[in-house]
Every structure is written in C-alpha cells, then in structure tokens.
Amino acid sequence: MNFTFRGKRISGVLVVVPANERSFVEEMRNFNFPEGRSLKLKEVMGYDKRRIVEPGVCVSDLAVFGLQHLFAQGLLKREEIDALLLVTQTADHFMPATSSLIQGRLGLKQDMLCLDINQACAGFVIGLMQAFMLLEQESVNKVVLVNADVLSRKASPKDRNIYPMIGDGASITIVERDTADSVIQASVKMDGSRASALTIPAGGLRLPSSPETARLEDVGDNNLRAKDHVFMDGSAIFNFVQTEVPPLIENLLKRAGVSSSEVDYFLCHQPNRFMLEKLADKMKVPHARMPNNVVEHFGNSGSVTIPTVMAYNLRERLLREQLQVCLAGFGGGLAWSAMLLKVGKLAFNKIIEYK
Amino acid sequence: MDKPEFYQRLAEILDVEEVKPEAVLKDFDVWDSLAILSVLAMADAKYGVSIKAEEIRSVVSAQGLANLVEAKQK
Amino acid sequence: MKCTFKNKRISSIITVAPSQEYRFDDEYHYFKMTEAQAKRFKKMMSLDRHRIAPPEVCASDLCLFGVQRLLDAGVLKKEDIDAILFISQTPDYILPPTSNVIHGKLGLDHDVICLDINQGCAGFLAGLQQAFMLLELPAVSKVLLLTGDTGSKQMTRENRLNYPINGDAGAATVVERCSDGKTIFMDVKNDGSRYKALLIPGGGYRMPSSAETLKLREVEEGVVKCLEHIEMDGAAIFNFTMDDIPPQIEEVLAFSGDTRDSIQHFFLHQPNPFIVTQMAQKMKIPPAKVPNNVVSLYGNCSSTTIPLNVTLNAAEPLLAGTRRVCLSGFGVGLTWIAAVMDLGPLDFCKLVDYEGT
Numbered sequence: 001m002n003f004t005f006r007g008k009r010i011s012g013v014l015v016v017v018p019a020n021e022r023s024f025v026e027e028m029r030n031f032n033f034p035e036g037r038s039l040k041l042k043e044v045m046g047y048d049k050r051r052i053v054e055p056g057v058c059v060s061d062l063a064v065f066g067l068q069h070l071f072a073q074g075l076l077k078r079e080e081i082d083a084l085l086l087v088t089q090t091a092d093h094f095m096p097a098t099s100s101l102i103q104g105r106l107g108l109k110q111d112m113l114c115l116d117i118n119q120a121c122a123g124f125v126i127g128l129m130q131a132f133m134l135l136e137q138e139s140v141n142k143v144v145l146v147n148a149d150v151l152s153r154k155a156s157p158k159d160r161n162i163y164p165m166i167g168d169g170a171s172i173t174i175v176e177r178d179t180a181d182s183v184i185q186a187s188v189k190m191d192g193s194r195a196s197a198l199t200i201p202a203g204g205l206r207l208p209s210s211p212e213t214a215r216l217e218d219v220g221d222n223n224l225r226a227k228d229h230v231f232m233d234g235s236a237i238f239n240f241v242q243t244e245v246p247p248l249i250e251n252l253l254k255r256a257g258v259s260s261s262e263v264d265y266f267l268c269h270q271p272n273r274f275m276l277e278k279l280a281d282k283m284k285v286p287h288a289r290m291p292n293n294v295v296e297h298f299g300n301s302g303s304v305t306i307p308t309v310m311a312y313n314l315r316e317r318l319l320r321e322q323l324q325v326c327l328a329g330f331g332g333g334l335a336w337s338a339m340l341l342k343v344g345k346l347a348f349n350k351i352i353e354y355k
Numbered sequence: 356m357d358k359p360e361f362y363q364r365l366a367e368i369l370d371v372e373e374v375k376p377e378a379v380l381k382d383f384d385v386w387d388s389l390a391i392l393s394v395l396a397m398a399d400a401k402y403g404v405s406i407k408a409e410e411i412r413s414v415v416s417a418q419g420l421a422n423l424v425e426a427k428q429k
Numbered sequence: 430m431k432c433t434f435k436n437k438r439i440s441s442i443i444t445v446a447p448s449q450e451y452r453f454d455d456e457y458h459y460f461k462m463t464e465a466q467a468k469r470f471k472k473m474m475s476l477d478r479h480r481i482a483p484p485e486v487c488a489s490d491l492c493l494f495g496v497q498r499l500l501d502a503g504v505l506k507k508e509d510i511d512a513i514l515f516i517s518q519t520p521d522y523i524l525p526p527t528s529n530v531i532h533g534k535l536g537l538d539h540d541v542i543c544l545d546i547n548q549g550c551a552g553f554l555a556g557l558q559q560a561f562m563l564l565e566l567p568a569v570s571k572v573l574l575l576t577g578d579t580g581s582k583q584m585t586r587e588n589r590l591n592y593p594i595n596g597d598a599g600a601a602t603v604v605e606r607c608s609d610g611k612t613i614f615m616d617v618k619n620d621g622s623r624y625k626a627l628l629i630p631g632g633g634y635r636m637p638s639s640a641e642t643l644k645l646r647e648v649e650e651g652v653v654k655c656l657e658h659i660e661m662d663g664a665a666i667f668n669f670t671m672d673d674i675p676p677q678i679e680e681v682l683a684f685s686g687d688t689r690d691s692i693q694h695f696f697l698h699q700p701n702p703f704i705v706t707q708m709a710q711k712m713k714i715p716p717a718k719v720p721n722n723v724v725s726l727y728g729n730c731s732s733t734t735i736p737l738n739v740t741l742n743a744a745e746p747l748l749a750g751t752r753r754v755c756l757s758g759f760g761v762g763l764t765w766i767a768a769v770m771d772l773g774p775l776d777f778c779k780l781v782d783y784e785g786t
Contacts, residue, residue, distance in 0.1 A: 001569075059634075105622075190529060412664075
C-alpha cells in the first residue's frame with residue numbers, strides 16, 4: 001500500500017539508551033552451547049555490547065526522561081505538544097494507555113491527543129505516518145513521536161536466538177509541518193498469516209500469564225524458553241526480509257523516480273549485522289550506505305533502531321546538511337515498511353543515557 | 356443552605372428516618388460506594404457543587420458533609 | 430484538540446454479544462450481597478442482565494464473527510478492506526498485534542494496514558478518528574474498525590464493584606469515503622494525571638505477572654481481586670463524568686453549530702445507567718434522546734458500548750434515513766472524545782449473538 005505525504009518534516013531526534021551495558025562474551029556462559037560456537041555466532045551476527053534497562057524500568061520512564069531533557073535544554077516546550085504518539089509493544093499497563101501516563105507525569109495540556117500504537121520493528125515508519133496524518137489537522141502543529149521498548153525483560157537468558165541481540169531504549173522524534181513542499185513517499189505491507197514467526201505466546205488474553213507459562217521449556221534447539229518469553233523463528237524472519245524488503249524498496253524508489261545511487265543512506269531496522277549485510281548485497285547497495293552497527297553497540301531495540309542509526313551514524317551530518325534517506329522497518333506482524341524522505345538539518349540529533 | 360432539607364435528603368440516601376448532624380457516616384450500614392455516589396449526585400444535582408472523591412472520603416460526620424457542600428456553594 | 434473531517438461515513442455496524450446471558454438476581458450471591466443490598470444496588474444501577482464470554486472466547490473472536498456476518502451479508506468484500514483497526518484493552522497477544530492475527534485469519538492480501546490501539550471507553554471515538562485520518566489517504570477507501578473487550582477476564586465474579594456492571598462484546602464498523610460534502614466535528618481531551626481512576630496495576634511491564642500479582646485477595650466485603658484486575662475509583666469517575674464531559678459536549682456542539690434540538694440522538698458511553706441519567710439531567714437533554722439501556726441488558730462493554738447502543742436502539746431509523754448524532758466516549762486514561770456527525774442511512778445495523786465454537 002503506497003502513500004504520499006507533503007509538507008511535513010522531522011525536526012529533531014533524541015535517543016535514550018539505558019546506561020546499563022552488557023557484553024556478549026560475559027553472558028554467553030548462560031547458553032547451552034560450547035564457547036567456541038558462541039564466539040563464532042558473535043562474529044557472524046555482529047553481537048558485542050547491548051544496553052538493557054535495570055529491573056523495574058519501563059517505557060514511560062525512558063520517555064519521560066527524554067522529554068524532560070528536551071524541556072530542560074529548551075529544545076521543546078510543553079505547551080507546544082499537540083499530540084503524543086507512543087509506539088510500543090511493552091506498555092507499562094494493560095490500562096491505561098502509557099501515552100496517557102507520560103502526559104500525566106509531564107503535566108501536558110488536556111487539549112491534546114495521546115495514542116498508544118502496538119507495533120514492532122515497522123513502528124518508526126508507521127509512527128511517522130501517523131504523525132504526518134495528524135499534521136493535516138489545523139489544530140495540530142507539533143507531534144511528538146515516541147518509539148520505545150523494554151523487550152529485554154521478556155527475553156529468556158537461556159535463549160541464544162534472542163537474548164544476545166535484544167536492546168532496550170526509546171526515541172523521541174519531533175514532527176512538524178514544513179514550509180517547503182517536501183514530498184515523502186511511503187509503502188507498507190502486512191501479513192498476519194506469518195505472524196507466528198515473532199510472538200510472545202502468553203501474557204495476552206488468549207493465554208494469560210501463570211506459573212505454567214513462566215516455566216522454562218527445552219524447545220528442542222538447545223535453547224530454553226518460557227511461553228512468557230519472546231520467540232523468533234530466525235530463519236523464517238531472514239527469508240522474509242530477503243524476499244519482501246528489496247522489492248518493497250525498489251518499487252518505492254521507482255514510484256518516486258529516484259535511483260538507488262541517489263539515496264544517501266538506507267536507514268534500516270537493525271535486527272543484526274548479518275541480515276543487513278545480506279540485504280545490502282541483495283539490493284546491490286554498498287555496506288557503507290546501509291549502516292549495520294547498531295546491534296553491536298546497543299542491541300536491537302525494535303522500532304527504536306532506525307532513529308538510533310540516525311543519531312549514532314549520522315549525528316553530525318544531519319545537523320549540518322539535508323540528506324535523502326530511505327527508511328525501512330520490518331518485523332513482527334509480520335509488517336514491512338519503507339519511506340523515502342529528506343531529513344535535516346535537524347535541530348538536535350543525539351543519544352543520551354538513562355540512569 | 357437549608358440544613359434540615361440537606362439532612363432529610365441524606366436520610367433518604369442512607370435509608371433511615373432521620374440523620375442527626377453529629378452522626379458518623381461510617382456507622383451507617385449503607386455507607387458504601389453506592390451511597391457515596393448518591394451523595395455526589397445529590398450535591399451536583401441539588402446544590403450545583405462538585406465534591407471530589409478525596410474530599411468525601413475525609414468527611415466524618417453528616418455535619419461535616421453539610422459544611423463541605425455549603426462551603427463549595429460560595 | 431479539535432479535528433474536522435469531510436466526506437467520510439460509517440456504512441455498516443454489527444455488534445456481537447456472547448450468547449451467555451446472566452441475570453443479576455442469580456448472581457448477587459457470588460459477591461456476598463444480602464437480598465436487601467442486592468435490591469438497593471439493582472434499583473440504583475438499573476441492573477438486570479449482562480453477557481459474559483466463555484473462557485476460551487477472546488474479544489477478537491467476537492469481532493471476527495461480526496466481520497464474517499458482514500461478508501456473508503454482502504455489505505463488505507474482503508478485497509475492499511484497506512485497513513484493520515483493533516481497539517481493545519484485552520488483546521489476544523502483546524506480540525503480534527491482534528489486528529495482524531485477524532488479517533491472517535481473514536486471509537487478506539498484503540496491502541492492508543493493521544493497527545492495534547490501546548483504548549478503553551473512548552475507544553470507538555478514537556477508532557473513528559483514526560479511520561477518518563486513514564481515509565484521507567488515496568490508497569485507503571475502506572476501513573474495518575473493530576472494537577472489542579472481554580473485561581470479565583480482568584475481574585472475578587466475586588467482585589460487586591465491577592462484575593455486575595461489566596459486559597463483554599465486540600463490534601465491527603465499516604468506515605469509508607463518500608461525497609456528501611458534510612463535515613464531521615471532533616474534540617479530543619486527555620488527562621493522564623488522573624490515571625488512577627481506572628487502572629490495572631499488574632500484568633504489564635510496570636508490575637510484571639508473578640505469583641504475587643495473581644494472588645486473589647478479598648480487599649473489602651464482596652470484592653475479591655488480584656493485582657492483574659481492574660481498580661476503579663467510582664467517585665473519581667463520577668466527578669470526571671459530571672465535570673468534564675458536559676463541557677466537552679457543549680464545546681463540540683458549538684464547534685459544529687448544533688444545539689440540543691438539532692441533535693436527534695446522543696449516544697453516550699454507558700458506565701452505568703445512574704451516571705448517564707445524571708449527565709443527561711445536568712446537560713438538560715431530554716432522556717428520549719439519550720438511550721440508557723445498554724448496561725441493563727448487556728453490561729458496560731467499554732468501547733463497544735457506543736456501537737451496541739446504536740444497534741440496540743436506533744437500527745430502524747438509521748437503516749431508513751439520516752440522523753444527526755452526537756457521540757461521546759470517555760473513561761480510562763483519562764480520555765474523553767466527542768463527535769457530531771450525520772449517521773445513516775446505513776447498509777447494515779444489527780446486534781447479534783456470538784455463535785462461534
């Protein structure tokens with residue numbers, strides 16, 4: 001499904017990462033695999049360090065911290081916020097919506113929209129689309145898009161498929177109208193029939209959490225996982241990305257009349273370095289133009305990885321210049337999305353640590 | 356505020372013949388969340404005042420309630 | 430926050446209630462009410478019966494059943510569905526989104542947007558707003574707005590504060606473009622500082638599920654709950670509905686240029702009949718314009734209350750012609766959203782019993 005937006009822009013990006021850093025080498029002792037094999041995995045996948053929250057830290061905490069930083073730095077005014085979008089899979093509560101909690105904690109005005117959207121790795125593109133749609137309303141001038149997840153808390157420490165790669169974090173992206181009539185092209189596709197490739201079996205109403213669902217089970221591949229834990233079918237996801245994402249991006253570029261070489265950077269969701277190198281190869285894009293190093297420094301924080309690529313790899317450039325970038329988010333749902341837009345100069349583009 | 360009328364309305368809510376000013380609300384059998392809701396509704400509909408949940412929880416006697424409503428009317 | 434939308438309409442509504450009906454008179458012994466207490470409670474709250482889903486039935490099942498009926502009735506075609514919105518606080522899973530699961534069960538193609546939105550009693554309005562926004566995009570012509578909740582699974586039967594008033598239900602509403610040139614007016618307000626009025630403390634990431642959070646306790650006479658159950662401050666809710674909703678309805682009427690006279694139906698969310706009566710009186714709206722029987726017959730079914738209200742009380746006039754309506758959803762968050770729009774003639778408007786296995 002294709003979309004075109006006009007006259008909207010990202011004006012600032014702030015990424016909040018937990019100060020708590022873990023290292024793959026330290027943690028690999030927990031896995032039921034010989035050390036040698038684990039180290040090989042580390043090299044291939046590009047695992048090294050990741051940031052995860054301390055126990056008890058939630059999405060609203062990261063979001064509030066980030067927004068307070070922006071208020072304190074004079075980069076955002078409370079009263080300017082007309083809409084607060086929160087894209088997360090790891091909400092503080094079943095009710096109320098976490099965006100409402102953030103609004104309450106920050107004392108934001110009543111005349112605003114608060115919206116929780118449950119989206120996984122396609123969530124940054126989907127969130128931007130929401131922001132663009134809201135900005136069509138006269139009363140909406142500034143949208144705060146928060147992407148945030150603390151999924152590490154649902155990863156089994158004995159599951160080598162998931163545990164070493166999950167990171168936690170939040171991003172705050174300010175979206176507003178653009179006086180220049182900039183054109184943004186986007187494409188989204190969804191396939192619920194393959195939803196089981198990335199799930200948390202228990203914890204919803206279909207299978208509520210219980211002592212049963214907390215029990216670690218040997219799932220047959222030498223990993224131990226409970227029904228409360230996140231499960232990923234690695235090879236199914238890999239095939240999915242290789243099959244679906246290149247054509248999505250290709251069609252998007254074709255529709256926009258932009259060639260691959262005219263795109264300054266492909267800012268993709270960061271599942272791991274291996275998948276991104278293979279994706280770049282398939283699309284015949286040099287690795288330098290498809291950054292793939294977020295997982296080795298911060299971990300895979302779901303929909304937060306795309307803004308993390310912006311703030312980590314393009315920190316200076318996006319402050320100084322305007323770049324034509326193609327975003328691509330893909331994963332849980334299954335959902336895959338891409339967006340071609342110009343970004344920069346940003347008012348701010350940085351990473352701060354949550355303690 | 357017409358205090359006798361207030362106490363009479365309160366008596367209706369509490370399902371008793373009459374309510375004395377010094378009566379302690381918690382002592383009434385029917386002083387539960389339903390009764391509280393009825394009092395809030397009465398205050399709004401008959402006296403045009405909005406009593407907050409915290410306020411009514413801190414009131415002890417019938418007189419305290421009457422005073423609260425009267426104060427808000429000013 | 431004010432919004433306007435043009436050239437959008439609701440074309441079909443189906444609401445689905447579990448077939449299992451329970452009467453207050455048969456149940457009040459569960460929450461330790463004496464006959465006298467029960468009589469008083471029943472009278473004040475106008476309670477009679479409600480619908481509770483069996484354990485294996487989730488909100489999405491009720492919604493999907495509704496969608497199937499719309500497909501069977503020929504008022505909706507699978508290939509026309511451009512977006513699925515699932516508004517609920519009782520989703521099947523946290524990951525993947527339930528709207529994706531529904532997409533898979535319907536076997537739709539890939540060109541569909543699926544969104545799960547966490548909203549409670551203001552959810553139908555929030556969903557309408559989202560649908561209207563999506564329909565601004567040329568690629569989106571038809572949105573399937575699903576609201577559904579099985580609140581009964583977030584409380585015990587032995588809870589006199591929540592259980593007798595709760596009802597489970599789901600709804601499927603088709604929203605599409607039209608060319609009537611009419612404007613829809615909406616207002617959205619939020620106040621998260623009062624979130625404690627309606628809260629589930631445990632089960633999310635703030636207080637993850639554990640043996641502790643699942644432990645049932647009798648917190649007061651006739652109220653047995655655990656930390657993964659709904660906490661409701663009835664008095665705070667009352668304050669909210671009396672203080673904040675009437676002004677918003679006034680605001681949205683002024684915004685649309687309507688009056689109490691020009692509006693033919695006020696479809697308000699129904700926390701319970703007592704509150705709705707108070708609100709209508711306060712706003713000086715004739716009771717005939719404010720249907721108030723949803724809780725008595727089906728229970729308070731959160732965001733589905735409004736569509737259920739419509740299908741229960743106004744199916745005939747809405748199938749036959751156009752009515753000027755005011756919709757008002759309010760509750761958990763706290764969030765309150767009101768809209769003024771024309772409704773009807775609808776292609777479909779029905780309340781059915783769930784017949785799934």
